[in-house]
Amino acid sequence: MPKVTFSRAGITFECPPDSTVLEAAQAAGVQGLPYSCQGGTCRTCAAKGSGEMETEEMLALTPSELREGWRLPCVAFPRGDCQFEL
Ligand code: FES
Incomplete structure (x- = not known):
């Protein structure tokens, strides 16, 4: 199961494939x-x-924001281990 890390909070948790971050x-x-x-x-x-x-459902982000690394945790489904600046 993918692991998600929030680097600022210092927290890592597992994210089931059918759950958003x-x-x-x-x-x-x-x-x-x-x-x-x-x-x-x-x-x-x-x-x-x-x-x-x-990232298909991250409609509120522009292509350049996506390239810069911005993501929307409410519609992010990890397919491998991920890290967020949260
Ligand atoms: S874009 Fe509205 S909560 Fe994520």
Whole structure:
């Protein structure tokens, strides 16, 4: 199962294949994450991230933001270990 690390918080948790990073973080007890729509449109949850993850639903991000590493944890499905600047 992919592992997700929030580097600033110093937390690592497992993310099931059918869970978003946000859902898995909440299930792991991570508190205080910013989010609103949970649908990839409001950008509230945006954070820099790296690692293999699906990005098709990150419609609120421009191609250049995606290239710069911005990701939306509310619609991010890890396909390998990932790290976020959270
Ligand atoms: S919570 Fe709205 S884009 Fe993630």
